[in-house]
Amino acid sequence: MSKHIGIVEDDANIRNIVSAYLKKEGYQVSVLESGEDAWDLWETQPPDMWVLDIMLPGMDGYEFCKKIRNESDVPIIIISAKDDEIDKILGLELGGDDYLTKPFSPRELLARVKRVFKRVQPMGAQKEPSEGKLKVDNLLIYENERRIFWHGEEQEVTAKEYDMILLFAENRNRAFSREELLVKVWGENYFGSDRAVDDLVKRIRKKLKGISLETVWGYGYRLRSEDD
Structure with missing residues (x-):
């Protein structure tokens, strides 16, 4: 079955162009003009990914992104005319997987x-839990x-x-610079501030309270472990 993508964009021209390109690639597409319409779709026929504009009438993209993240880690690509660094950081901090400027x-x-679908594809794999286990x-x-x-308790991430937790777990006790983490988690084409790394680490520490995710001052972070 083809992947279902929800496009939330109030500009009809952009909606139509993006929809046409995605349909040509075989994706199932739903086009919506507002956050409220998108939320209705989420509750009835949830997409496998959102392409989300920030400047929307009524519920804006930031608010919609925050609501979705309270329920799911479904991929979200944010598109916006706002190209200020602070807007990109806010979008990623609220849970966006990528940010594209108009x-x-x-x-x-x-x-x-x-690229985002490729990164999250293993989420749908049906394999025995004993395979690929890392402790x-x-x-x-x-x-x-x-x-x-x-x-012992499952965490929603x-x-x-x-991606960041797995990277640290696979390389425990190794220090990563912020620049390395940007490349390995966000990809080589990401041009935002390394503050995104700090924000993501802060979220992980909040969810996994007590995790030995240490700050290497003036450099980056490492996951301290006694297992080695």
């Missing part, structure tokens, strides 16, 4: 859609299912939170 090439958006102290990761357990 005007943009539909081909670039398509490439990002494919670090009180942290347990089932890689094939992209599931995180902390002190976003795609980027999972």
